[in-house]
Amino acid sequence: MTRISLDLVRQFVLAAQTGNLSRAAERAHLTVSALSHQMRQIEQQLSRKLFDRGPRGVRLTAEGQRLLEAVAPHLEGLERALSHYSCRREEALTISTISGVMSGWLMPRLPGLVAAHPELELNLQSSSALVDFEREPVDVALRYGRGPWPGVESERLFEEWIAPVAAPALLERMRGADPNQLGAWPLLGDPSKRWLDWFAYAGGTPPARYVAQFDTTDALQRAALEGMGVALARMVMARPLIEAGLLRVLGERYLPIPEAYFLVYPQRSREHAGMRVFRAWVHAEAADYRASMAHMPTHSAAPAAVPEACD
Amino acid sequence: MTRISLDLVRQFVLAAQTGNLSRAAERAHLTVSALSHQMRQIEQQLSRKLFDRGPRGVRLTAEGQRLLEAVAPHLEGLERALSHYSCRREEALTISTISGVMSGWLMPRLPGLVAAHPELELNLQSSSALVDFEREPVDVALRYGRGPWPGVESERLFEEWIAPVAAPALLERMRGADPNQLGAWPLLGDPSKRWLDWFAYAGGTPPARYVAQFDTTDALQRAALEGMGVALARMVMARPLIEAGLLRVLGERYLPIPEAYFLVYPQRSREHAGMRVFRAWVHAEAADYRASMAHMPTHSAAPAAVPEACD
DNA sequence: GCGTCATCTTGAATGTTCTTCAAGTCTGGC
DNA sequence: GCCAGACTTGAAGAACATTCAAGATGACGC
Structure with a gap:
């Protein structure tokens, strides 16, 4: 048995409730001819005569009425669910x-x-x-x-600018270290791998290894806030934290990227x-x-x- | 906003419940490519990402899950209604x-x-x-x-043969009339208009008017049974009644048509x-x-x- | 009975959509 | 790094949907 197209079922319900193929076709933005073909198609798929056609419109047969009653509630539920779902609030x-x-x-x-x-x-x-x-x-x-x-x-x-930042607690612990000699500080790995760029820009020797590696900027930032090490931070994200005193910039320089x-x-x-x-x-x-x-x-x-x- | 195709929704539910586009495509008797295009299409129609694709199949996004929950019950009801409706007992x-x-x-x-x-x-x-x-x-x-x-x-x-038949009660009332002179009997109009053929075949003069006209053979037969008049009956229908004694043939002749x-x-x-x-x-x-x-x-x-x- | 009108039907042509094919991408496991 | 499984993508071809134009039907009014 052929799978009944649900789109055809939808059109059947529209025609049945309209009781007139010409008007239903208008509502569906089709010609009456297209709808007529569709109704014929669903009748063929179901092997049932659903409408009695007349010069004053169409009337459901007993079987057409039965089908309408069987499917209309479910179709309505489905349309409503879809309507809710796809109705983005345009505003x-x-x-x-x-x-x-x-x-x-x-x-x-x-x-x-x-x-x-x-x-x-x-x-x-x-x-x-x-x-x-x-x-x-x-x-x-x-x-x-x-x-x-x-x-x-x-x-x-x-x-965007990047600069090395650290938590005040870390700065406290590293009180005697030179903020311009970052190679001697515990550095946090950079997700964007920009430490080499920084050292090329600011001079100094990159460390042989980092305290830890991170896959997201969020994770890096959290580690820095915890005082785990120095992060090479992006200013758009770090700036509010700096202004809040939660992070400090090491040195006076910023590298544009x-x-x-x-x-x-x-x-x-x-x-x-x-x-x-x-x-x-x-x-x-x-x-x-x-x-x-x-x-x-x-x-x-x-x-x-x-x-x-x-x- | 574009009308969402219900057939696409149906395919979405199948893919969602299967959790694997390749297997769902098999079940739908399509290539995975066709189903992939379809899923992309419904995502476009809804402007929503419904699946996270991975090497181990697809997983519903939160929105995909929501859609599934919203439409699955209604779709199931609809499919069940259609299944009941179109399921002719093949036997x-x-x-x-x-x-x-x-x-x-x-x-x-x-x-x-x-x-x-x-x-x-x-x-x-x-x-x-x-x-x-x-x-x-x-x-x-x-x-x-x-x-x-x-x-x-x-x-x-x-x-098929036709012959004039009447109820016994009518025959009783017309006891003295000649059954071969039907023009003098009360005749019931024939839906197939064959009285002229009969008179041409059997001789005699058709009446100027009939007792009543009928649009179906059933109605004619019922009138005859009631004794309203003589009907020009088709044998396939009248014969059991004749054999039951409910109707009698007037004369001995049958006209094949x-x-x-x-x-x-x-x-x-x-x-x-x-x-x-x-x-x-x-x-x-x-x-x-x-x-x-x-x-x-x-x-x-x-x-x-x-x-x-x-x- | 005839003409008119509204409605639906039908087949063919045309337009649109769907599916397949072939090549490609991605990811997890080994 | 390789492989396999799964999904993606664009183009071509197949299938389907729609329109157009002509026709059929039945109710109604004259």
Whole structure:
């Protein structure tokens, strides 16, 4: 027995409840001819005559009535479930970024946006992988990398700097050590492998080994906060911690890296109600952030060997 | 928002419950590639990532899990409803014919078939319209007409005769009238308009008007039984009543007409389990019936003007 | 009985979607 | 590092869906 197409069943219910193929076809955005073919097809699949056709529309046969009663409640439940599921709140703007950027840059600034625009509804998501805008209900992402990326809009927001940071407790323990001779300090492995770049920039000898290796920036940062060692931190994430006194920068230098932060979104997001507001706000905040980072003592550094892109 | 295809939802549930696209594709009788495309499509339609793909199969994301839970019960209900509905009992042979033939010819003989073949399961349907074998779950029909009909097998069973019949009560009331002078009797209109043929065959003058007109043979027969008038009856239907004494033939003559009875069935019915048995039996019964009708006094008559075909 | 109208049907042509094929990617286990 | 299993991807071909145009049907009004 042939598998009955559920889409055909759906059309049958529509026709049955409308009682008129012409009107049902309109509702389905088809010609009456297409619907007529469909009804014939389902009758063939079921080997049953479901409608009596007449010049005043169609009437269900007894069997058609039975089928309608059997399937309509389930179909309704199914449609309702799908409707709930796929009904993204069009008014909520869905923003995605990695958790470090979320907590270190976006969240501290968001109260300003919410205060200025109470009508905005935001949906915030942390993710460690690049957003697939085709498959995921994300409207916009703050993405770290070298950009631009194909198929999406990529608007540069601000650069990134790295510097060695450590917890006050560690500094206390290493009281007599020279903060410019990092080779003698307990260093935490860098997920992005930038210690060599740092030593090339600042001079000195890299250590033969690190205290531990980490696969995410979050884990690295937590280890640094615990005083496990010196981390080569990204400023966008570390800066609030530094300003809070939870971490200290060793020395006075910051190394700019080729990666930057971008506002990334697919074409479809242009039409989103909150997109214009959010985008303008992010660019303004990024400009402020760039200005506040402008007093950093910097030199041009050689590009890092391995590019990394994260949302 | 695009309408979600229910057939895609069904495939999603299959893949989700199988937890492996390759095996699910086998179950769906597709290549894994087709299923992969489908899963991608539904993810796009819903703008959601439903699966995490891995080398050991697929795992539902949280959203995929939510969707599964939301739709699975309804889908199951729908599939069950459809399954019940479309599940013809393959072992039951569905036979259709008009009610007069059903009661006058088939039913009186069926006990013989059932006794000889207790394993047979029959589904009997009366219908006044020609069976549409494409749309209706009928395996075989006894059809009246001139045959053959396109798209189906048409096997001739036996001829048909007509004769004027009346109830004993009417005969009693018309005790002094000549049964060969029907023009003087109260005649019931014939649905097939054959009174003119009869008078051309038997002589005499048709009446200016009939007692009443009827749109079906059943109604005509009932009126005759009530003694309303003389009906021009078809023997296949009237004969049991005549043999029961409920109706009498006026005179000694029977007029053969061009229409006959056929066994009609679509190609697909050849494979039906009970078809061979039923078909052989019907042909044997038809042969017996033809033999029993062979002693009827008959002449060749002009063909009737309007052909009629009924199952 | 005839004409009109609304509705549905039908077959063929055209457009769209689905499936397969072939090549590729990814990951875990050895 | 290699291999196998599982899934992905784009293009080609197959299958299906829809439209178009002509036709059929039945109810209604004249």
